[in-house]
Amino acid sequence: MRTSIRTQRFPESIIREMTRVALDVGAINLSQGYPDFPAPQAIKDAAARAIQDDWNQYSVTWGLKPLRDAIADHYRRRYEMDVNPDTDVVVCCGATECMIAAMLGVVNPGDEVVCFEPYYESYIPNCFITQSTPRFVSLRPAADGAWTFDPDELRRVFNAKTKAIIVNSPHNPTGKVFTRDELQLIAELCIAHDVIAITDEIYEFITYDGAQHTPIATLPGMAERTITISGMSKTFSVTGWRLGYAVAPADLMVGVRKAHDFMSVCAATPLQVAGIAMLTLGDDYYRQLREDYAQRREFALEMLREVGFKPVTPEGAYYIMADFSAISDEDDITFGLRMAQEIGVACVPGSPFFSRPERSRNIVRFAFCKKRETLEQARERLQRLKRR
CATH class of the missing domain: 3.90.1150.10 (Aspartate Aminotransferase, domain 1)
Structure with a gap:
């Protein structure tokens, strides 16, 4: 073979x-999951201008400084998160690369990674790559139609080998938005077992019926142990641009940035310029x-x-x-x-x-x-x- x-x-x-x-x-x-309708004209124009203005060479590996500044400002304004653009941000080729870079950055062979099931399909190959073992917690539709999990089942999977938990909210494929109470339970377990939360929040702006997206990094004790992942693909209907980003405290970000550097060097520079324009669109x-x-x-x-x-x-x-x-x-x-x-x-x-x-x-x-x-x-x- x-x-x-x-x-x-x-x-x-x-x-x-x-x-x-x-x-x-x-x-x-x-x-x-890609739209068949056009992306906003303003961001397409921004990308075209960036190419014409010769933003066509490598950027700094972890992203153009103005884009990292815009990402840090985004988290401060929307979630009151304290993000240092020089040490806490990396721009990758999509949130999918952010996820594998995060796992390579913090997960060791033999570690266990908690994952809610059903799950987005790339999470399990990421465990294979990092030689870690996924431990599953079931999401099931409740009587009211919302997806939920058994708190005791979640408590049982945490142990001395648990290194990380993947929290995808809003969730693909179910559409679940984790409640603050559910996130609080996850946070308590992470703190008690010294576990890192790796969150996939790529759908953060697509919610319904008053559901509120809450980054788990905003909960007490979680800022120092969370790698928060999001990006432009879904919010701005540019899935083919492959623009994702992660934010994390500097000691966790070191490994994430190293993994990203040797996988892709940098995200496409002219599209990063357009990313700045995306983050300036109003409410x-x-x-x-x-x-x-x-x-x-x-x-x-x-x-x-x-x-x-x-x-x-x-x-x-x-x-x-x-x-x-x-x-x-x-x-x-x-x-x-x-x-x-x-x-x-x-x-x-x-x-x-x-x-x-x-x-x-x-x-x-x-x-x-x-x-x-x-x-x-x-x-x-x-x-x-x-x-x-």
Whole structure:
């Protein structure tokens, strides 16, 4: 075998595979989470100007100073976090790189990493790369529709080997927004066991029904033990720009920056310049973003319910997890492929989000970050499910 033992354990990304399937068969792509509508004109203009103004060479490895200043100011203004732009910030090629850089920076072989399940699919390969062991805590839909976890189950997974916990809120794939009480429990366990919180907050501005995003770093005792990750991809509809950033206290950031340096050197310089423009957009932009996504969410939920899916209403992000057991007794992979090939709508089978296959058998994920016309076309095609 010429491939490494480490990568042999990696699954293929089913999310990206379903996009390839959608392209091959001409299906409407509600699988991968990227918008099919344009990014704001102002930030596209800023990127084009940066290229024309010859911002085309390497930046400082951890990001242009004006962008790091803007990121630090963003956290001060919005969350009252004290962030030093010179020591506490790194700009990476997407939040995904931030996450692996964070894990390489602080996790050692043999450590354990707590992860809520279902989870975003890259977290487990990150454990393989760092030779750490994931320990899972289940998220389950409650009677009111919100996803929740058993506090005692969370307490049980913390032990002397626990080095970090990954907290993704708003959550992909469920749309859960962790409450302050839930974050407080996580914080208490982190402090009691000397554990680092690595947070994925890329959907921080996409929340619904009054749900409030709270960075766990703002809780007492957590600023010194949290690596906070976010970025521009989702908020500004530029997923292909690969602009993410992490903030952390200087002693944790040292390892994160080193890992980033030898993976990618720096994020694309002209896009970093445009990133400064993104962070200067006013509150009206974020308010409109939430309103637009709330309308898409309601349309998508109705679209799924009317053909027999049982969706769980998300509190944040732009995904819907839906049970299809009333429509088909197929497994999730078979159903997902048939949806793309025969119905003409691509979704993501539940398998990549779960460590235990029995939990994903009747579950698929839909992304609703699409134009209204796209969602209307998907609704028409989904009517074919009724005729089977």
